[in-house]
Amino acid sequence: MKYMLIMRATDEAFAEMAAVDFDEMLKTVGRYNDELIRAGVLVAAEGLDDAAEGVVVDHSAEPPVVTDGPYGETKELFGGFYILNVASKEEAVEWAKRSPMTGPGFRTEIRRVTTIDEFPQDNEWVQRERAWREATGQL
Template sequence: MKYMLVMRATDEGYASMGEVDFDKMLEMVGQFNDEMIRAGVLLAAEGLDDPADGVVVDFSSEPPIVTDGPYGETKELFGGFYILNVASKEEAIEWAKRAPLAGPGFKTEIRRVSTIDEFPQDNEWIKKERAWREATGQL
């Protein structure tokens, strides 16, 4: 099963990262990533750019409104993610507990990633997606 670990942090969490030497942070994260690679569970891992450089597309009106970052009433920001291929939610939880960037202001949300096999296989759009995934080596 695939699980996404959504790495979140508050302003307090991000501020505490500023106190950590960047090379030390890369070492901590690199060791964690290497551990998951050696265990054969890591499928993807990406960090996100500064939220001040992002935008939000708000669909609460027509046409949608596009707003530059930083965001207004944000209590937690999505800072990056891992996608793991593990046997269970419990295994995903155990990996999340070992994440190196932890402490006050940090949280990890764990969500199962649905597979294409869970959707109606006779649907024309699912057929097109399956063909694309097969052509790109994803299946």
């Protein structure tokens, strides 16, 4: 099963992290990533650019409203993610507990990634997506 570990932090936690030596941060995160790779569970991992560079598309109006970041109402931001292929939610939790992003203001949300196999296979759109995945080597 695949699980996404969503790395979240408050503005204050991001500010504290910015004060950490960049090479030291890369070494710390790199060690964690290496553990995931050696265990054979890492599928993907990426960080995200500063929220001030992002936008939000709000679909509650027609046409949708686009707003530049940062997002004043947000108490914590999604800063990056890992996708792990593990046997259970409990195993995903154990990996999240080992994350090097720790301390006040840091949280990891864990969500199972659903697969195309969980949708009705006789649906035209599911069949189209499956064909695309097969053609691109993603199945």
